[in-house]
Amino acid sequence: MPELPEVEVVRRGLARWVRGRTITSVDVLDPRSIRRHTLGTEDFVGNLENCTVLDVVRRGKFLWMPLQAEEPRRTGGAFEAMSNEALPAVALMAHLGMSGQLLMQDPDVPDERHLKVRLRLSRSDGMPEQLRFVDQRIFGGLFVTSLIPTPDGGPGGQGETPLPEIAEEASHIARDPLDPHFSFDDFYRKIKVRKTGLKRVLLDQGVISGIGNIYADEALWRARLHYAKPTDTLKRADALRVVDAAKEVMSDALSAGGTSFDSLYVNVNGDSGYFARSLDAYGRAGEPCRRCSALGLSGVIRREQFMNRSSYTCPVCQPKPRNGRW
Known part of the structure; x- marks a missing residue:
């Protein structure tokens, strides 16, 4: 999608x-x-x-x-x-x-x-x-x-x-991170009362809109957070970091014309976007984590099943929380 x-x-x-x-x-x-x-x-x-x-x-x-x-x-x-x-x-x-x-x-x-x-x-x-x-x-x-x-x-x-x-x-859709009227305080208040995993709320269009599976994985990678991090225990600074990461990755994708994996995703002129070349987590299972490689660490991107789809994380710089929630 x-x-x-x-x-x-x-x-x-x-x-x-x-x-x-x-x-x-x-x-x-x-x-x-x-x-x-x-x-x-x-x-x-x-x-x-x-x-x-x-x-x-x-x-x-x-x-x-x-x-x-x-x-x-x-x-x-x-x-x-x-x-x-x-x-x-x-x-x-x-x-x-x-x-x-x-x-x-x-x-x-x-x-x-x-x-x-x-x-x-x-x-x-x-x-x-x-x-x-x-x-x-x-x-x-x-x-x-x-x-x-x-x-x-x-x-x-x-x-x-x-x-x-x-x-x-x-009318039921929440504002997205790029919307000038997006309220981080409203977002944080909503996720703190939920007992669920962080990626689930990122994909919930009634909480924050516009983020799908690809950009959720990319934002979590940039924020160094695991998708199963419980939202009710999430610190405000961590929540702000993942929202800022979502803004950043989607702004980068916009500059590249979006992410196109095949000819189905094109702009009004029929041209494909090329942000897929810049993905750091999504679709890179088995490949070295770019951040870990730069730091001399041995992290390798891992693919896991999540909500009938896939999630991509680095087990080294995105460690799974002990009390994680799916």
């Missing part, structure tokens, strides 16, 4: 190409990719055509585009019989799943094999005219959703023009 840096790379690319442009027409080539829009294809299309994309916003791994209707929406679904002025604020939400891609392309580019949805945009000099949703495994999708006020009154997420609104499906 793409994690925060990969989704943020897509968000920044989309903001550059689609913000302020109008969706002129929509083609749904595979209805399975809009299955989360329960009112069907006609309602989906009707709520998008003739709407202007105001921004592209990310909260954790969630991504949405707030819309403004320039003409009354052609819908026979949820908003039927309402005036355009009375319609709730809506957004186009994208769930990338395991293989979803949002690509900006010109009409003369041949359709991709796994093209699912095509949005044609108003013309703008030097900019691609189509936003295409491509999804090989069909775990992702697009749907139209309502925007609601944020619980804390702050911006809904990372965007070019932050507003105190959030997509309804993302």
